[in-house]
Amino acid sequence: MTDYKSSELLRFTTAGSVDDGKSTLIGRLLYDSKSIYQDQYDQIKKTSERMGEAEINLALLTDGLKSEREQGITIDVAYRYFSTPKRKFIIADTPGHTQYTRNMVTGASTANVALILIDARQGVVEQTRRHAIIASLLQIPHLVCCINKMDLVDFSEEKYNAIQEEFESFAAKLDVKDVHFIPISALLGDNVVNRSKNTPWYEGPTLIYYLENVHIASDHNFIDVRFPVQYVVRPYSDEFHDYRGYAGRVAGGVLKKGDKVMLLPTGFTTTISQIDGPDGQQEEAFPPQSVTVQLADDLDLSRGDMIVRENNKPDVSQDFDLMVCWFSSDAPLKENGKYTIMHTSQEARCVVKKLRYKLDINTLHRDEESKDIKMNDIARIQVRTTKPLFTDPYRTNRITGSVILIEEGTNNTVAAGMII
Amino acid sequence: MNYSINHLKELESESIFVMREVAAQFENPVLMFSGGKDSILMVHLAYKAFYPARIPFTLLHIDTGHNFDETIQYRDDLVKRMNAKLIVGSVQDAIDNGLVREEKGFNASRNGLQTAVLLDELEKGKFDAALGGARRDEEKARAKERFFSHRDEFGQWDPKNQRPELWNLFNSKHFMGEHFRVFPISNWTELDVWQYLAMEEVPLPSLYFAHERKVFERDGTLLADSEHISKKPTEEVFTEMVRCRTIGDVTCTGVWRSDAQDVKAIIEEIATTRMTERGGRTDDKRSETSMEDRKKKGYF
Numbered sequence A: 001m002t003d004y005k006s007s008e009l010l011r012f013t014t015a016g017s018v019d020d021g022k023s024t025l026i027g028r029l030l031y032d033s034k035s036i037y038q039d040q041y042d043q044i045k046k047t048s049e050r051m052g053e054a055e056i057n058l059a060l061l062t063d064g065l066k067s068e069r070e071q072g073i074t075i076d077v078a079y080r081y082f083s084t085p086k087r088k089f090i091i092a093d094t095p096g097h098t099q100y101t102r103n104m105v106t107g108a109s110t111a112n113v114a115l116i117l118i119d120a121r122q123g124v125v126e127q128t129r130r131h132a133i134i135a136s137l138l139q140i141p142h143l144v145c146c147i148n149k150m151d152l153v154d155f156s157e158e159k160y161n162a163i164q165e166e167f168e169s170f171a172a173k174l175d176v177k178d179v180h181f182i183p184i185s186a187l188l189g190d191n192v193v194n195r196s197k198n199t200p201w202y203e204g205p206t207l208i209y210y211l212e213n214v215h216i217a218s219d220h221n222f223i224d225v226r227f228p229v230q231y232v233v234r235p236y237s238d239e240f241h242d243y244r245g246y247a248g249r250v251a252g253g254v255l256k257k258g259d260k261v262m263l264l265p266t267g268f269t270t271t272i273s274q275i276d277g278p279d280g281q282q283e284e285a286f287p288p289q290s291v292t293v294q295l296a297d298d299l300d301l302s303r304g305d306m307i308v309r310e311n312n313k314p315d316v317s318q319d320f321d322l323m324v325c326w327f328s329s330d331a332p333l334k335e336n337g338k339y340t341i342m343h344t345s346q347e348a349r350c351v352v353k354k355l356r357y358k359l360d361i362n363t364l365h366r367d368e369e370s371k372d373i374k375m376n377d378i379a380r381i382q383v384r385t386t387k388p389l390f391t392d393p394y395r396t397n398r399i400t401g402s403v404i405l406i407e408e409g410t411n412n413t414v415a416a417g418m419i420i
Numbered sequence B: 001m002n003y004s005i006n007h008l009k010e011l012e013s014e015s016i017f018v019m020r021e022v023a024a025q026f027e028n029p030v031l032m033f034s035g036g037k038d039s040i041l042m043v044h045l046a047y048k049a050f051y052p053a054r055i056p057f058t059l060l061h062i063d064t065g066h067n068f069d070e071t072i073q074y075r076d077d078l079v080k081r082m083n084a085k086l087i088v089g090s091v092q093d094a095i096d097n098g099l100v101r102e103e104k105g106f107n108a109s110r111n112g113l114q115t116a117v118l119l120d121e122l123e124k125g126k127f128d129a130a131l132g133g134a135r136r137d138e139e140k141a142r143a144k145e146r147f148f149s150h151r152d153e154f155g156q157w158d159p160k161n162q163r164p165e166l167w168n169l170f171n172s173k174h175f176m177g178e179h180f181r182v183f184p185i186s187n188w189t190e191l192d193v194w195q196y197l198a199m200e201e202v203p204l205p206s207l208y209f210a211h212e213r214k215v216f217e218r219d220g221t222l223l224a225d226s227e228h229i230s231k232k233p234t235e236e237v238f239t240e241m242v243r244c245r246t247i248g249d250v251t252c253t254g255v256w257r258s259d260a261q262d263v264k265a266i267i268e269e270i271a272t273t274r275m276t277e278r279g280g281r282t283d284d285k286r287s288e289t290s291m292e293d294r295k296k297k298g299y300f
Helices: A021-032 A038-050 A066-071 A099-109 A126-137 A157-171 A207-213 B007-025 B037-050 B069-082 B092-098 B114-122 B190-200 B263-271 B289-299
Strands: A008-016 A078-083 A087-095 A111-120 A144-146 A178-183 A231-233 A243-251 A258-264 A269-277 A290-295 A306-308 A315-325 A338-343 A345-361 A378-391 A402-406 A413-419 B029-032 B058-063 B087-092 B129-131 B146-150 B179-182 B213-218 B222-223 B238-244 B252-255
Touching: A008 A099, A008 B037, A021 A078, A021 A111, A021 A207, A021 B087, A038 B007, A066 B190, A087 A099, A087 A207, A099 A126, A099 A315, A099 A413, A111 A126, A126 A157, A144 A207, A157 A178, A178 A207, A178 B114, A231 B007, A269 B222, A290 B007, A306 B037, A315 A345, A338 A378, A338 A413, B007 B037, B007 B129, B007 B190, B029 B037, B037 B190, B058 B069, B058 B092, B058 B114, B058 B190, B087 B114, B092 B114, B190 B263
Parallel strands: A008 A087, A008 A111, A111 A144, A144 A178, B029 B058, B029 B129, B058 B087, B129 B179
Antiparallel strands: A078 A087, A231 A243, A243 A290, A258 A269, A258 A306, A269 A290, A315 A378, A315 A413, A338 A345, A338 A402, A345 A378, A402 A413, B146 B179, B213 B222, B213 B238, B222 B252, B238 B252
16 A cells, blocks of 8 residues: 555546557556556456457456447546555546547647557557647656567567567657667566566666656756745734635745745746645645735735746746647647637737747658648747736747637637747 | 655645635635534635635535435534535425425435536525535546546536646636635545544544444445335344445435444554445445436536
């Protein structure tokens, strides 16, 4: 059982299709960590039999919707949970088909680790490259290539090395910092939870050991103080008559009681007089804590504003470039189109000034001619907002560097954007 | 320098963030309170999110009239302690007024009738967001649920057409008459909830702890003997040490054989059990997609 007082939370995403053995791998992780319950197992066994399948289909564990089961495909991101004595894990399990890039992007947006499955018989294929590109675009801090079905290539070291080399030469063009390779057989369990006797030449960790130990404490930005004000707490009670607290989740840096800070957009400076956390007063606050900050002076500050440091400010601008993933199946991205933009606790309107290029998600080729951005396409655009936003490049801060675009006629979220 | 927090504090922080988004983005939010541990957790988190101000959500309880007595007692104490506002939607009244019709037969339950009463209350109160304590690990249809889940003017959920949800940016835009269901504890598991309630020493209804109760067995599930369930002649009542793993309507909530008398024992029991907590819920067993079907219509 997890020692819950010291266990960390790790979010990872898996991308791949049934053929890669992705469902088998997740099934194995859940089964070996005893996270599948008897009644769930009985239920998918019953369904597998009814569908005429010879073996239990572990994909049924993740495919929850009726239409997914009928079609035998995963339509939407499914979240699965398991834990070991060291960590609690959240899996964002996303389908691998081309048309579901948007789900992959969604799952990747909060992940610490991306698992990429590579079939040892096939090596690096188009889908592998697509997953790696998305992981790089979304700046998932750690990437693990699970070279699967090693049993079908006689656990060949040469095969493994060749795939690793091929991937590395391709990944050199990407913005990925930390890549690991593990030879596994999800079906037989080699190097998933238990070290394999079949790969004496492999000296690295098992997958579960990697997931339990990869250093994630530095995945947040602890340098640049960013505190977007989410909500103003005003009790209006006799006991707390003059209380005015600014509630929010620390998006970057470490806030300390007594710190001199600057408020945006007003530019006023003041000091932090008190920090209230979920367990009462605390001396400092850091990501991803939700706290309520009190300031020494009564100044104009409300939702959408930001507390920063005077000598370390974000970009304050109405014009910026975004890499966007387009989500809407109904309407393509429109040059000169107007959208609502959400960024931290800010909301504004924006206009797409320029469509710079469309990125080919398989080859990284930049197509500057194409003006046709449809669902699942990735493009670089320039936008102008109705008021200044307080932003950082997505590379330095995934929270203050990300936006979504909302179509005003339908209220649908039509794009995810990363500030360049 | 060690700037890291454990998984429970991270989940707590995420839930508090979501609740504050609701308070900031909606005009008239309501918190659906069932009396179960998940909604108790929700109230506890809401209290922390807005302290020292009062919880900015009205509590809404859909009362089937077939409750365990302990649930109502606990609810009323909590409302008093939190100085909160409570609205009770009564299924009995809805039956009397002809809004819904009572099911008949041995497996009759008012569970399904709650949906109509809930939607009616949301409409009457002009609530634009209803916070719920559903978790993704509970049930496979719930595993596909968003934090901010859009409902059309009929309260329906369209699982194939959900808004993508990225980072911590929540799109609450909706047209008149539509509303949102918001699930701040989506990422908690049953074990997380218990570990957190233990860590925080939150008082809980006695039903969750092992006690002697008159029960009978139906389709492999133990049900509490109650005036609200008609028994078949072959169903014999006997006394057993049991506890509830979920608390719902007395007619569909199974009880479990258990000796767990405190939270620590419950955590150990859950960590070693081989059945999901909703394994005892006869409302989920009506068909394989019974949760998805009910959710599409507007169930919790």
